[in-house]
Amino acid sequence: xxxxxxxxxxxxxxxxxxxxxxxxxxxxxxxxxxxxxxxxxxxxxxxxxxxxxxxxxxxxxxxxxxxxxxxxxxxxxxxxxxxxxxxxxxxxxxxxxxxxxxxxxxxxxxxxxxxxxxxxxxxxxxxxxxxxxxxxxxxxxxxxxxxxxxxxxxxxxxxxxxxxxxxxxxxxxxxxxxxxxxxxxxxxxxxxxxxxxxxxxxxxxxxxxxxxxxxxxxxxxxxxxxxxxxxxxxxxxxxxxxxxxxxxxxxxxxxxxxxxxxxxxxxxxxxxxxxxxxxxxxxxxxxxxxxxxxxxxxxxxxxxxxxxxxxxxxxxxxxxxxxxxxxxxxxxxxxxxxxxxxxxxxxxxxxxxxxxxxxxxxxxxxxxxxxxxxxxxxxxxxxxxxxxxxxxx
Ligand code: NAD
Ligand code: USQ
Numbered sequence: 001x002x003x004x005x006x007x008x009x010x011x012x013x014x015x016x017x018x019x020x021x022x023x024x025x026x027x028x029x030x031x032x033x034x035x036x037x038x039x040x041x042x043x044x045x046x047x048x049x050x051x052x053x054x055x056x057x058x059x060x061x062x063x064x065x066x067x068x069x070x071x072x073x074x075x076x077x078x079x080x081x082x083x084x085x086x087x088x089x090x091x092x093x094x095x096x097x098x099x100x101x102x103x104x105x106x107x108x109x110x111x112x113x114x115x116x117x118x119x120x121x122x123x124x125x126x127x128x129x130x131x132x133x134x135x136x137x138x139x140x141x142x143x144x145x146x147x148x149x150x151x152x153x154x155x156x157x158x159x160x161x162x163x164x165x166x167x168x169x170x171x172x173x174x175x176x177x178x179x180x181x182x183x184x185x186x187x188x189x190x191x192x193x194x195x196x197x198x199x200x201x202x203x204x205x206x207x208x209x210x211x212x213x214x215x216x217x218x219x220x221x222x223x224x225x226x227x228x229x230x231x232x233x234x235x236x237x238x239x240x241x242x243x244x245x246x247x248x249x250x251x252x253x254x255x256x257x258x259x260x261x262x263x264x265x266x267x268x269x270x271x272x273x274x275x276x277x278x279x280x281x282x283x284x285x286x287x288x289x290x291x292x293x294x295x296x297x298x299x300x301x302x303x304x305x306x307x308x309x310x311x312x313x314x315x316x317x318x319x320x321x322x323x324x325x326x327x328x329x330x331x332x333x334x335x336x337x338x339x340x341x342x343x344x345x346x347x348x349x350x351x352x353x354x355x356x357x358x359x360x361x362x363x364x365x366x367x368x369x370x371x372x373x374x375x376x377x378x379x380x381x382x383x384x385x386x387x388x389x390x391x392x393x
Pocket of ligand 2: 101102103104144145146147148216217218219243244245246247249261262263264266268270271308328330332381
């Protein structure tokens with residue numbers, strides 16, 4: 001298939017580009033490299049020494065014999081570049097990763113809130129409008145988040161996107177319907193993903209755009225079989241307080257002797273997926289698109305759930321790291337249950353990679369190898385959810 005990957009220089013996008021290219025798909029990456037510029041803003045760098053895009057692509061050609069195209073532009077702003085690219089390439093699918101993805105970054109200041117909303121909604125709306133204007137039947141595969149549902153399910157299994165409901169009529173009958181699961185975002189970033197859902201629903205209803213929305217859990221790990229082929233293909237690895245996600249952060253913290261930063265009690269339960277499964281799920285999604293006229297297809301792209309405190313215990317038991325319960329900078333429930341349906345991708349053939357000590361140790365080996373690149377001052381989370389004096393909580 002011919003595939004455009006928006007955001008193909010990022011943590012999920014780069015290994016996905018390699019995986020799809022290795023599987024014989026014709027891949028073109030679009031990226032404005034804003035994630036690399038954000039590292040400059042935050043004065044941090046990926047734990048792993050990622051190479052510039054031209055090196056990445058040349059090395060991939062060298063080791064695989066395959067070419068990946070690259071276009072450097074802003075998807076949210078350069079609408080006509082995007083439209084011409086779609087018209088020229090006539091892709092079967094566009095995989096859309098090109099959004100600001102860190103909840104703490106989105107809550108740092110009013111500028112970060114406005115940037116996250118403008119960038120994420122601008123990119124999604126621009127893509128959908130360009131597909132409609134091109135007149136082509138292009139399948140959009142979007143990376144959404146489990147966070148659109150909120151995390152407090154009170155014993156209910158979170159369905160894949162849609163909730164069956166009954167609406168009582170004045171005549172005393174019940175009308176059965178299905179609606180998007182009620183959105184309950186916990187950050188400005190997560191809010192943009194709930195709004196993306198409405199954009200998809202509208203363009204799907206009005207213009208019959210075919211969309212798959214993948215509500216992904218927290219991705220952990222760093223390498224895939226393709227990024228391991230050569231050191232210069234290595235994937236990025238964020239450990240800082242804004243972009244680092246919890247399990248990868250704990251593994252790096254253990255590697256450098258920094259007490260594991262559990263927010264509050266650590267009773268928060270979240271959904272997880274290994275990066276190797278992310279790339280497989282994307283391939284399953286692009287090769288199993290919805291039929292013309294079908295509603296937006298939603299899959300919960302996660303393989304397991306864990307409590308943050310249990311992850312800290314696991315990493316500590318493997319490494320001897322200390323655990324520190326720090327004050328939670330976020331405005332979130334201290335503990336929650338999380339039960340999630342993920343039948344869709346399993347039915348399509350996903351064979352989940354689950355958390356086990358071997359994999360944690362593998363990531364730990366990368367963390368140890370590059371531990372001299374860790375800036376300890378960048379580990380604490382300094383983005384506070386409650387910035388107004390007297391705000392609740
Ligand atoms: P990332 O920040 O590493 O990658 C995003 C890429 O998109 C970057 O290379 C960035 O430069 C690019 N980009 C952003 N805005 C752009 C724009 N306007 N124009 C062109 N390029 C732009 O993030 P990631 O971890 O790879 O996440 C990718 C997607 O997956 C995001 O949408 C995120 O919400 C979703 N997701 C990620 C995780 C996770 O744990 N990393 C979990 C669930 C969902
Ligand atoms: N946490 C800690 N200690 C830390 C870092 C985080 O206890 O050092 C806690 C947080 O308070 C939160 C949980 O761990 O309760 C998860 O935080 P995270 O930073 O790992 O993940 P999150 O902010 O939810 O965001 C990440 C990705 C985002 C994606 C989301 C999927 O950055 O792009 O959408 O995971 S999900 O969590 O399922 O919504």
